[in-house]
Amino acid sequence: MAHKLQSIDRRIIYLILVVVLALPFIFPIRLPIEVSKPTQDAYKTIDQLKDGDVVVMCLVYTPNTSAEAHPMSEALLTHILSKKGVKIIMATFTETGPIFSRQLWDKFGKNLKYGEDFVDLGFAPGGETAVSGFANDIHKVFPVDVRGTPVGQLPLMQKVKSAKDITLLVGSETGNPGTPEFIRQIQGQHKTPIVAGWSGQYVPVYTPYYNAGQVKGFLNGLRGAAEYEILLGKPGEGIGGLGSVTAAMTMVAILIVIANVTYQIDKKGKAQAKEANQA
Amino acid sequence: MTPIEFWFSILLTLACLSLMYKENPAYSAAEHLYIGLCAGHFFVLAFNNIKNMGVTPLTKGNMLVLIPIILGVMLYSRFDPKIRWIARYPLSFLTGLGVAMTIRGSIPAQLVPQVRAAMVPLNSLDNVIMSVSTLAVLIFFLFTRSSLVPVSGQISKFGRWIMMVAFGASFGGAVMGAMTLLSGRVRFLLQVFMK
Numbered sequence: 001m002a003h004k005l006q007s008i009d010r011r012i013i014y015l016i017l018v019v020v021l022a023l024p025f026i027f028p029i030r031l032p033i034e035v036s037k038p039t040q041d042a043y044k045t046i047d048q049l050k051d052g053d054v055v056v057m058c059l060v061y062t063p064n065t066s067a068e069a070h071p072m073s074e075a076l077l078t079h080i081l082s083k084k085g086v087k088i089i090m091a092t093f094t095e096t097g098p099i100f101s102r103q104l105w106d107k108f109g110k111n112l113k114y115g116e117d118f119v120d121l122g123f124a125p126g127g128e129t130a131v132s133g134f135a136n137d138i139h140k141v142f143p144v145d146v147r148g149t150p151v152g153q154l155p156l157m158q159k160v161k162s163a164k165d166i167t168l169l170v171g172s173e174t175g176n177p178g179t180p181e182f183i184r185q186i187q188g189q190h191k192t193p194i195v196a197g198w199s200g201q202y203v204p205v206y207t208p209y210y211n212a213g214q215v216k217g218f219l220n221g222l223r224g225a226a227e228y229e230i231l232l233g234k235p236g237e238g239i240g241g242l243g244s245v246t247a248a249m250t251m252v253a254i255l256i257v258i259a260n261v262t263y264q265i266d267k268k269g270k271a272q273a274k275e276a277n278q279a
Numbered sequence: 280m281t282p283i284e285f286w287f288s289i290l291l292t293l294a295c296l297s298l299m300y301k302e303n304p305a306y307s308a309a310e311h312l313y314i315g316l317c318a319g320h321f322f323v324l325a326f327n328n329i330k331n332m333g334v335t336p337l338t339k340g341n342m343l344v345l346i347p348i349i350l351g352v353m354l355y356s357r358f359d360p361k362i363r364w365i366a367r368y369p370l371s372f373l374t375g376l377g378v379a380m381t382i383r384g385s386i387p388a389q390l391v392p393q394v395r396a397a398m399v400p401l402n403s404l405d406n407v408i409m410s411v412s413t414l415a416v417l418i419f420f421l422f423t424r425s426s427l428v429p430v431s432g433q434i435s436k437f438g439r440w441i442m443m444v445a446f447g448a449s450f451g452g453a454v455m456g457a458m459t460l461l462s463g464r465v466r467f468l469l470q471v472f473m474k
Contacts, residue, residue, distance in 0.1 A: 011299060011300060014299040017461070018296075018461075018465060021458070021461060021462050021465045022465050022469060025465070025466050025469050025473075026469070026473075064460060065456060065460070066460075067456075067459045067460040067462065067463035067464075068455075068456045068459040068460070095320065095321055095324055096320070123324055123328075124328075125324075125325075125328050128377070128380055128381065129376060129377070129380055132380055132384075143331050143332060143335070143336070144331050174456070180389070183384075183388050183389060184381065184383075184384025184385060184388045184389060185380075185384050185388075187388065188384055188387050188388020188389070188392075189384065189387075189388070199452065199456050200451070200452025200453070200455040200456055201449050201450070201451075201452035201453040201455075201456055202449075202452065203448075203449075203452055204445050204448040204449050204452065205445075205449060208393060208396065211396050212392045212393055212395070212396030213392075213396070214388070214392055221452065221455060221456065221459065222455070222459045223455075240466070241459060241462050241463065241466065244462040244465070244466070245455060245458050245459050245462050248458040248461070248462065249451075249454070249455060249458060252454055252458070
């Protein structure tokens with residue numbers, strides 16, 4: 001039995017996994033979600049924004065991680081846009097960032113005036129060097145916006161020249177340059193507060209930045225997005241997908257336990273058989 | 280999303296998921312399409328960057344951009360074995376710049392605040408666990424430990440366990456990311472049947 005379970009066809013596991021992922025969408029399950037302190041802190045920081053404050057939002061993710069990061073971006077942007085008079089600048093240091101910023105503006109930017117309420121600077125190459133340049137002189141790193149307009153011609157950008165003019169940096173990240181680079185080049189040098197949305201795998205690595213007070217608050221992947229949607233009172237992609245991901249993660253945990261138990265049983269059985277043969 | 284875009288997405292999603300059964304032409308086609316699209320996307324971005332940050336300032340009389348342009352062109356010398364050595368200069372420049380940039384920010388922004396944050400009063404279980412774990416992991420990286428601390432072997436082993444816990448948490452997060460992605464695709468496919 002243990003040997004049979006060890007050699008189960010992987011396609012059967014894939015099939016079960018897809019079914020487990022799909023079922024919560026067909027029969028929605030209500031999960032009790034407790035809002036964690038880092039999410040509450042992120043919410044409080046954004047909630048304190050005032051008329052005229054400038055927020056820079058950095059989208060550092062790719063299509064293969066967007067399912068986790070994009071709901072965080074949507075939740076954070078929804079909150080920022082609910083604050084009257086707050087200006088938003090979108091800037092990315094990942095090649096695929098402009099794809100997602102465009103998706104966000106298509107969804108949320110209909111009632112906003114481009115150049116005055118928000119600006120999309122697009123992508124700047126150079127990783128950490130670009131982040132450093134951005135902190136010191138935004139106009140040099142982004143001479144034109146995503147539409148090809150010289151940034152000096154945009155009313156909002158005439159007031160925002162460097163990190164000193166930024167009230168808050170919001171990062172939605174699943175890679176580099178991310179929080180460590182923002183801390184080294186922006187927060188550390190200019191004391192600009194940071195709120196971030198991190199992919200689940202980065203949370204254990206980046207949490208020390210939150211404990212040290214260098215990051216004001218953070219969202220933990222899809223779960224963080226769901227928590228933030230609860231605080232906003234607007235269910236979205238986060239809450240919608242959490243039931244499905246929870247079911248799949250439970251299945252993965254069960255499979256890991258079964259695999260380890262059957263491996264040990266199988267190993268013991270083989271050892272006993274070997275001993276019997278020798279006897 | 281227009282109906283054509285919607286159905287094209289559905290087909291591509293199914294083609295990609297078909298790899299779960301076995302390697303097939305539909306999957307290969309989707310894979311090649313993705314690679315081609317990425318190459319095109321990056322080419323356009325690179326072209327615009329060279330235009331906006333190199334050519335345009337140059338035409339406006341900013342001769343300083345000639346330095347990075349020349350360094351950039353020097354990188355291409357690696358394609359000819361006879362003049363490959365030329366590429367070492369821009370590479371050295373890039374490495375030096377990267378290291379300097381990181382070190383400049385690391386000490387005031389990462390090292391000092393992190394050390395300060397690790398100095399916590401031992402008045403709660405959380406703080407005790409954090410302090411003991413930090414010390415144990417630091418001792419793990421002391422390679423001359425045997426001569427310094429008598430029980431360093433055990434502490435180092437404990438430090439390794441602590442790191443294993445952190446790696447496990449990180450792996451769990453990576454699995455969750457993958458499940459989130461698959462969940463998003465499954466939800467997308469279900470839209471067809473639940474409409």
